[in-house]
Amino acid sequence: MLDRKFPVLGTSVPPMLGRELIMGRMLAALTKANPDHLQMVGPRYSGKTVILHELARRLKSANNTPYTAVLLWDLGHQTPATDELFMQRLAGELSVALLDKHADYAEHLKKPRDNAYQDVAEVLDAIKEEGGKVLAILDGFDKPLSNGRLTRNLWDQLRELALKPSLRLVTASRRTLRDLIRNPESQTSDFWGIFDPSPVRVGCFGENDLAALLAQVPQLHLTGGAQTELWNASNGYPVMMLEALNCLCEEVSEGTVTPEVMKSSCGSAYPRLRDKIDSLWRDCSPQCQDLLFRVMEEGAVLRTGSIGADAEILVDRGFVRLTGNKVQGVSRLLERYLEEQPNENSALLRMFGDVGSYNNNLKGALEHRLGQIEDLDGVLKKYLQQGLGDFPEHPGVFLSSVHGILEQALTLIWKAECWDSKKNRAWIRGEWFSLWQRNEERVPEEWKTRFPEGGQRLRLLDLMTGTQKSDRLARFVTKNTYVLANALQGFRDFGVHPKSAEVDLGTSYAALHLCIELASLLAREVSETN
Known part of the structure; x- marks a missing residue:
């Protein structure tokens, strides 16, 4: 397998490149005198996990950090199915995070007890008395919310823990927490109201992010036209932009990169990206997809009225750009994916022709x-x-x-x-x-x-x-x-x-x-x- 300059997915979390605006906002919110609880929202493949790992690394290593322990819990794997299991797993994750500076409390949480919530609450109270603070980063928070089996009792307990000065929460999910709550009774919990009402949104790279990426390959100089080709192909969506740059590094070792070379590299990236684009496309509702087809036909569509939410979904995935109040600029990589789909004359056969x-x-x-x-x-x-x-x-x-x-x-x-x-x-x-x-x-x-x-x-x-x-x-x-x-x-x-x-x-x-x-x-x- 090729040693990629810009790792995309894989068995380990790659280092964060760019994203300093997002990181700056999160650090400011978490280190001020009265820190916020934050929810991060972004589509799949947008890089939420990468940012969370970098956040944890910085707060663990900083000399003046207010946090004496940082835990990063991946809820997307081995997701707790009941209130009791959730609280037990939280106690276990907290125990590991406390080993370095609160070893006695870590040992206390290691021992299984009948009331894990009470144990966690007691430890957080003790940490407060010592002037410490815990940051709990909960990645993949969609999963526990999606099963519908976790009850209001759990969310109320988490709220009570989160109200303690010694605990701050950061969650990451593909949609806002209120949109994800499946159980109507759970919707009435006050837990959802503790978070900053403006989620930290993770979507496409910006100009500063691209500059940070290109700083990793100083031997390559992308002309203005080459950069435009990269934007047109990907609209800055991380997985698309990074894969296109990987292909460029494989095809060109040094020198000036022309628009033609960049366009060729974007084309070479498509086979690696097809399945990911397919997943992102299928995540879009039919209404979102209809809006995109309108943009393709009309060139631009005004972002007014009821299409605002659908436009935001398409923009977040890099499928289109928002220029002023106009939705336009369909990603060329997405266009190529759509070109592969059979035409509308055979729509029924395409959609339902096989199991x-x-x-x-x-x-x-x-x-x-x-x-x-x-x-x-x-x-x-x-x-x-x-x-x-x-x-x-x-x-x-x-x-x-x-x-x-x-x-x-x-x-x-x-x-x-x-x-x-x-x-x-x-x-x-x-x-x-x-x-x-x-x-x-x-x-x-x-x-x-x-x-x-x-x-x-x-x-x-x-x-x-x-x-x-x-x-x-x-x-x-x-x-x-x-x-x-x-x-x-x-x-x-x-x-x-x-x-x-x-x-x-x-x-x-x-x-x-x-x-x-x-x-x-x-x-x-x-x-x-x-």
């Missing part, structure tokens, strides 16, 4: 379907958007969230059909019992004093929407809603108690489609009543 294409592209079709739904309940929308993000790589993670989707759907139904606003709870009307009794419907007697729970709620919905014996009593929801909700109950049980470690992708797609259509029905049937 692999079907599995990869059905997500986009369902994203479009979700985008068509008007007046969608906010909680259901968040669940479904996060669920779409689980496909096609993590279908099992989505199935675990079907429980929350069904619970929210039923809550909307009860509030529309049978809600006692004075007692703030659902109830079954007395006249319904009388009618069902006359029609010889099977109705549990305990429903008269206690609202049904679990699967019995689906039986109630069945009765409300009409059976062979009884007419429909519901004012808003229809039998369509019951059929979809009843079908989801099976998926809900499977997601909570899977019998197999292998979750079939097609099965999860079927559940997702059911969830979207149920949400669409409810948006039409009950949206105005809640």
